[in-house]
Amino acid sequence: MLKLLLLGGAMHQVPIIQKAKQQGIFTVLCDYLPDNPGRLVADRYYCTSTLDREAVLAIAREEGIDGIVAYASDPAARTAAYVGEALGLATNSLETVETLTNKAKFRTFLQRYDFAVPEAFAFTELETAIDTLRERAGEYIIKPADASGSKGISKWSRGHGIEQLRRHLQVAFTMSFNQEVVVEEFITRDGYQIGGDGVVVDGELVFRCFGNGHFNVNGVNPFAPISASFPSVHPPHVLERVHQTLQRMLTEVGFKQGAFNFDIFVKGEDVYLMDIGPRNGGNYIPQIIEQATGVDLVQATIDVALGMPVTLEMKPVTVPSSYFIIGSQETGRFMGVHFDEDAYTIRQANIYYNVGDVVPRFEGANQALGSLILEFEDVETMLRLVEHPGRWLTLHIKSTEETEGESWTSSSPVRTVF
Secondary structure, eight states: OOEEEEEOOOGGGHHHHHHHHHTTOEEEEEOSOTTOGGGGTSSEEEOOOTTOHHHHHHHHHHHTOSEEEETTOHHHHHHHHHHHHHHTOSOOOHHHHHHHHOHHHHHHHHHHTTOBOOOEEEESSHHHHHHHHTTOOSEEEEEESSOOTTTTOEEEEGGGOHHHHHHHHHHHHHHOTTSOEEEEEOOOOSSSEEEEEEEEETTEEEEEEEEEEEEOTTSSSTTSEEEEEESOOSOHHHHHHHHHHHHHHHHHHTOOSEEEEEEEEEETTEEEEEEEESSOOSTTHHHHHHHHHOOOHHHHHHHHHTTOOOOOOOOOOOSOEEEEEEOBSSOEEEEEEEEOOOSEEEEEEEEOSOTTOEEOBOSSGGGOSEEEEEEESSHHHHHHHHHOGGGTEEEEEEEOOOSOBTTBOOSSSSOOOO
């Protein structure tokens, strides 16, 4: 019996465990949260952090695994590459994975190979960052170098003052696993951010699905995505340029096989590869792409990990589809959610809280109240509804926050869900 080790057991990681089990593959799960749902599905569970490389390697050796997958997790992808190399399994090199999952290393790589890249600085010390940035003009994005899920991201310009810069940097350092922060020039993109997943076989980008990134610009964290909708509405010639840029990057960085997730800006003739995750996308993106195109990326991920042949066809989107993140802009008690009738179908609803539970403010992917997988009649309707969720979705939250202050600072002039 084939044995597959999976790193991470959150709700959106459960589908790959289920699919592997359906094929008679023995599933072993490592995750540090004992209440994650994956533990109830996997054949065997270890309450072990996916960041503990040596512990995961010891488990992999003891279990005699045939493959390892870090599904929808950048930090776990580094561990998977480490274990895969140590055991001679199908994997990308640890050097490649670390380059892609560390924003400082990735920006340096992009500069070296003449890709479009914003001006960027990497810092490991707070006061050095402040001294470097205090007199710089322009707008900058502050990010943890090695975190994912839009955690710890903020925007700053000199007019906002040094104290705000200090606060933003402190948050980013807190969110970084290795106490490293990247500060980069703010890029104004043309149209939607391009997001989605792709699959590489023997170094060739054999499949990718381009979509539109959507954000709550009035939210507590305007950089946390609330939706990705498919297909992308960028013109075909622009998407072809994006494809060619991705292929060149994958070749140069040495990415040989497997799924990857991407967030890309287009500005004029330039293609900015903002984030490339060497793993499947979170928020059920593989399931949405399968709904949209009929292409099963989860199966491809399993096959790659086990060293089995993978054949994928570059199919277009025929069913307009998206995910949508339900998130509250204030801490409060969840009192329910109401959906108005419109030209959409909810194919799957994942609500992580019960009515009456206290829910957090949505500042990043790990603080969502729930998520939806949606199907639409056409692209125009999809964009209209995803861009204006208040027209079809009402989230009822009984506030437990007294006043806006140090613990709650919104980028919106009013406290609002959407």
